[in-house]
Amino acid sequence: MYITIKYGDNIQKVVNPNCGAKSLLEFIRKQCSCNETDILDLVDETGVLKKLNEQPDTDNVKTILQSKAIYIPVLVLKGESEENKEFVPLLKEIEELYPGLLEKLQSFKKKSGGRKSRLEPSHTPHKKSNVNVNTAGKGTKGGRKK
Template identity: 30%
Template sequence: MFATVTYGDNQSFLINLRCGSRNVFEYVNDKLAEEDWEDDTFVELCDEDGQLKYLSYQSPMRMLSDYVKPRSTLIPIKIERDENDSYKPFKPMLKADFKPRFRDRLQRQRDKMEKLRLEREQSELRQERRLESVKEEEKPKEKRSTEGTPAVKRQASGTSRPASKGNFKRS
């Protein structure tokens, strides 16, 4: 079971759908990556309708045959980020006139990935703030004079009841 990856000026190569996602992801990226690409630039594959296959997000050993139809044509999409780590618009690596529906679908998926990235970033910031506040609480506090307080009297007497002030009636 194979699928065809079409790129450039109608150049193509086959990929085996009985391979794990990670192997195919690395193979496609090695084959299509250009030398001047940034480290966080990579290639994803989409079908002819513009639906990304998210190879980089699949379980490494999941077979492509689980989510790619045999004999289908896949189009590589260049995914890169800007200096703020935001996703730039996705670029098909096939020189062709794509239908507006194809481009719209890619744009919606980019928007969704960007939204998830921002949510993850905000979650990480909240987690960092929580850790910082826990560290602040763990710092040694100034010792205050606590003599004469009910808690100290309780500890001194060894009882677990509040210290009596003598102004209540027992029943």
Template identity: 30%
Template sequence: MLNLQCCVLILTTHLKRKCQCRPEDCIDLLDEMGTLMNLSKVENPAAEFTSKYLREREHYILIRVIQEENSEATCYESLLEDLEKHYPDLTDRLQQLSAKTHRRDQWKKGSLQRRAQPHTSNQLRNRTTSKSKRSSEFKNIPK
């Protein structure tokens, strides 16, 4: 049981200490439905109250947020032993959350690579299309 009338920083520091996490670990909470509470993304955890993000009398699962180096992909790992025993659906949900950020990271990399390519093929295609449009316009003119 926790007091939600405290700032996010105090709550996360308390959870890290109680659950024997390293101080540098990034943690977050997942509710029983699989919704990520995003406490790790709070911009000013020293000023924001926990009650803004969590509901009273609810159960939450502590998770570790692992940011992959040289990437925006994020992996989520449960810190509850036997998660699949207590919450069978949440194991899949954590994998989905991790895959979602991995796919988003790959998409961003792909779009950056597409932007870096020269636009000559698109420009050539546009010129060809506009020429064919003009020639078709001339074909429809009565003589």
């Protein structure tokens, strides 16, 4: 079993998901040069948030992720409440590669319940993120490297 992680300037990494959620997210954090304090998660090509950051590390992610699927890492920015989380994809030119997915991520909120959740429209406006992704897939905040 393997999955593909797409990030940065359409960099693709084939990954073995036979591990705990924390281990996989730590690997992705290093690949994307994110801070240890950044909250990461994965979204599939259809907009299903995998909520790996909420899974215990004892749970093997191969039971959550689909074999041979493509996943995009997202930075989770906490809002004023649980429903106001903002998701920033760590893949450049995401709109060209996956039309409509960025719009879902920016104007949708997390649906409660279940391990998998499709994003649903939010009734509260989100502030614009100041996190950018450079060509190496490295997140920057406010124009500075993290």
